[in-house]
Amino acid sequence: MRFKDRVAIVTGSGRGIGKETARRLAAEGASVVISDIDFDMARETAKEIEDSFKTKVSSVHADVKKGKDIHELVESTLRDFGHIDILVNNAGIMYPTKMDDVSEEEWDEVLDVNLRGVFFCSQAVSPFMKERRHGKILNIASVAGKIGGVASGAHYSVSKAGVICLTKMFAKVLAPFGITVNAIAPGPVDTAMSQLFSPQEREDLIKMCPLGRFADTGDIAEAALFLLSDAAKHITGEILDVNGGMFMD
Secondary structure, three states, X not given: OOOOOOEEEEEOOOOHHHHHHXXXXXXXXXXXXXXXXXXXXXXXXXXXXXXXXXXXXXXXXXXXXXXXXXXXXXHHHHHHHOXXXXXXXXXXXXXXXXXXXXXXXXXXXXXXXXXXXXXHHHHHHHHHHHHHOOEEEEEEOOOHHHHOOOOOOHHHHHHHHHHHHHHHHHHHHHHHHOEEEEEEEEOOEOOOHHHHOOHHXXXXXXXXXXXXXXXXXXXXXXXXXXXXXXXXXXXXXXXXXXXXXXXXX
């Protein structure tokens, strides 16, 4: 039970990568806060996890674009569990809009969720982690942030490049307090988000991957649990590629 007595917030965990990461944390003893903009989905996921693993789970409606929601997410976690050990910044959106067609409103929404949300969620939990001189922050970035994803849209790629930069910045600032900050850069993952790609785009993306398939959510969740565990206690500022060989560095 690698995460016994640990408390984890996972944003955007009503489904997809966030849900699977929350499930696996709970399976290994963590108390988990399911945070999602879709509160019905968050409640369903929380009940499913609680019934499956008999651990303490809460569900919180939170739009990570809004500072008020982030504050309430942190406050409710502290009220229910007393402390915060882990933050997984997973909430994200993608619109596969061609560059010439991206509107100002769509650009702002993608950057606000994918980048602004990561910064302010991390900022909000860090004082409480500093106080205990312990904590793990994990950001879900993307291979698009390293190579510039065309299919996923310019705004998505830029937002994920920003997440990579923020990860390294927070890692440096928080290291003296015993807090590690890392990120995972997935390639295409078989989730609802990837269904936004056309059949041809999906086929082209698979051809770019030496392992010849999209990742499943478990592939990403297993990497997440490693970086959140004590096995990775001397790793910080790492951007871990989990992309089937699509990009190697």
